[in-house]
Amino acid sequence: KWFKPLILMYFYTVLIFIITSLFFSFERFYDSIDRAQIISSDSLLFPKAKHREQSKLIHQLLTKYHYKKVSLNDSLSEKVLDKYISSLDPNREYLYSSDINYFKQYERQMDDYITSGYLEPAYEIFTIYHERVKNRIDFVFSMLKNEPDFSQLENFYLDRKESEWFDDVEKMDDYWRKKIKNAVLNLKILGKDWDSNKETLENRYNRFKKTINQFNSEDVFEIFINSYAELYDPHTNYFSPVNADRFEINMSKTFEGIGARLQQDIEYTTIFSIMPGGPAYRSKTLEKGDKIIGVAQGDEGNFEDIIGWRLDDVVSRIKGPKASVVRLLVIKKESSIDAFPDTVRLVRDRVDVVDEDATFDLVPFISSNRQFNIGVIKIPSFYINFQDAQKGVKDYKSVTRDVKRCIDSLKTLSVDGIIIDLRNNGGGSLQEAIDLTGLFIETGPVVQIKSSNGRIEIEKDFDKQIHYDGPLLVLNNSFTASSSEIFSGALKDYNRGLIVGEPTFGKGTVQNLLDLDRFFPKSSLKFGQLKITLAKYYRVSGGSTQKIGVSPHILFPNIYDREIYTENARKNALEWDKIRDISFENKRDISESLVEHLNSKFINDTKSDSSLINYLSFVKRTEENRKKNTISLNYETRLEEKKLNDSQNNSLNTSLKITEIFPIEQEDLKKKIKNDLYLRESVKLFVEMIGYKNS
Secondary structure: OOHHHHHHHHHHHHHHHHHHHHHHHHHHHHHHOOHHHHHOOOOOOOOOHHHHHHHHHHHHHHHHHOOOOOOOOHHHHHHHHHHHHHHHOOOOOOOEHHHHHHHHHHOOOHHHHHHHOOOHHHHHHHHHHHHHHHHHHHHHHHHOOOOOOOOOOOEEEOOOOOOOOEOOHHHHHHHHHHHHHHHHHHHHHOOOOHHHHHHHHHHHHHHHHHHHHOOOHHHHHHHHHHHHHOOOOOOOEEEOHHHHHHHHHHHHOEEEEOOEEEEEEOOEEEEEEEOOOOHHHHHOOOOOOOEEEEEEEOOOOOOEEOOOOOHHHHHHHHOOOOOOEEEEEEEOOOOOOOOOOEEEEEEOEEEEOOOOOOEEEEEEEEEOOEEEEEEEEEOOOEOEOHHHHHHOOOOOOEHHHHHHHHHHHHHHOOOOEEEEEOOOOOOEOHHHHHHHHHOOOOOEEEEEEEEOOOOEEEEEEOOOOOOOOOOEEEEEOOOOOOHHHHHHHHHHHOOOOEEEEOOOOOOOEEEEEEEHHHHOOOOOOOOOEEEEEEEEEEOOOOEEOOOOOOOOOEEOOOOOOHHHHOHHHOOOOOOOOEOOOOOOOOOOOOOHHHHHHHHHHHHHHHHHOHHHHHHHHHHHHHHHHHHOOEEEOOHHHHHHHHHHHHHHHHOOOOOOOHHHHOOOOOHHHHHHHHOOHHHHHHHHHHHHHHHHHHO
16 A cells, blocks of 8 residues: 555656656757657748749749750759758758758659649748747857857857758857857957947847748748749849839839948848949949948947848838938958958938949049040949830930940040940940940941840941040959940950950840739739849850950959859859850951060069059958958957958058159049059050050
């Protein structure tokens, strides 16, 4: 009688101990094992009926019309899964290796899911990812209870894109401990105390959690279907109805702000494009790819940490009344995410989402006791007012017409030559690229276009009048793209002008935007848009501009790695190839001996010109820093690194006596020349070219 109760008491004691142990260890096992509860949780999203139809339609459209013919089979299915996972967790910091192994059950079925519209597995994967993110955010809050010890000597690995997935929670926790420690240290280096840093990071991750929790079925479908579409090429994309509407609004509305289009990359707000003519464009301090991590109002306002914010909230902080000041904390695109941010001060202005006119400057330059007058025409894009042109408006706006006016003005000033500045020109109208080329050649082919069916069309300039036949130089950089590459490539093929600067971006493809609503005429639902690549551009010499761009005659030092920032770096970009060349009249303005002479001159400048020497040193340091994948988490070490970085950046500010060789009277032009090393070198080489040809 006494033994049976004792046995029962012992049994219940053991049971309670087991349950208690499981409770306290649940979080650990949850991270690496228990997906079943995640999948059955209330947070599970489901595809809508329209998504099933969209999936089937997008597959049909890509199969039929895309330039690249791709078979959606088991091999591609594996790539779809890999792309989808990397889109969700690019730095491999949320999902475990056990999750990846679990997902592999679908790796040979993704093709069938897309063609049939069965999308549940994609949503299941997202739900697991979603829960992993929330679990990591909870871990962050636990880490922020105590200030980290910055006296320890340890390092943090920044880039995990090629690393193995974490196989247990201890390794994941250690990585995140260092990640948060590094985030605190970045703020501490800027002079913030622990209470402030703790509050900043808590707010940051609360916002990030809110953003993640606001993902809906439409968002998941967009991420997943783009994991398929972008395997064709990086310029083929699906836009959900919300994003399609935002795109149209951005292209048409007028507002007051800084003139930059932004995009959200999970935690970070990134500059997608700079609008010509706006404050950001005029300041020349922001570029596509820069990350904004903080916003402050006025010259005295405190910076708000915006990491993890929704895009709409970021935009609301950056927009504001005309003539008001906004300051941004910016991590430049060539820097790692843990680099020291730049502070950018901008004065808001009215921004009309239209293209800025082509403009010109007259730049005097003294060489061999003679003053040369060089015209510089800046072309921000290949714009045209299509509506006015179609209506037959006599004076419709276009880049070709504006450049003609610039040339006419420069002719009256008796210029010795003209420089066309195409830096950061992302392209625009193909017809304008052809017409603009026609201002500098008599007549002839400008570009070849090969469609997905193999048909090749030759686009020509038929205007026999040459609007300018004098010395010509084209200045490019790595972000000279698309139509501007057609223009540059044609002038190089014709030997009509000297090309200097950096190799261009390398976008040699043609896209069209399809409204998916028209395929469902009886439905009141919105189905979004599909941007699809239909053709490729080829130069008259037969070579494509795709991936390699247009190489300059004179190569300037480039801070941007082509393996990171240009078309060549983009996964699944269409390959470079060559078709037959076509006959055209070689203008023979640029000879091999001239190019050799100018290259020799430029190399000598890199050894004697203090500005070039300092800039080359800066480029080298940037390349070295880009190779680093670890950062110290020791406060004293990082403080010394910051001091060294500041002193090296200050060394770039050389005491250049502009007026000795550039006798410029206008203060704004003098400032522009002083701050633009590439333009100074272009003018110097151009004058050397003119003198060489005259001799």
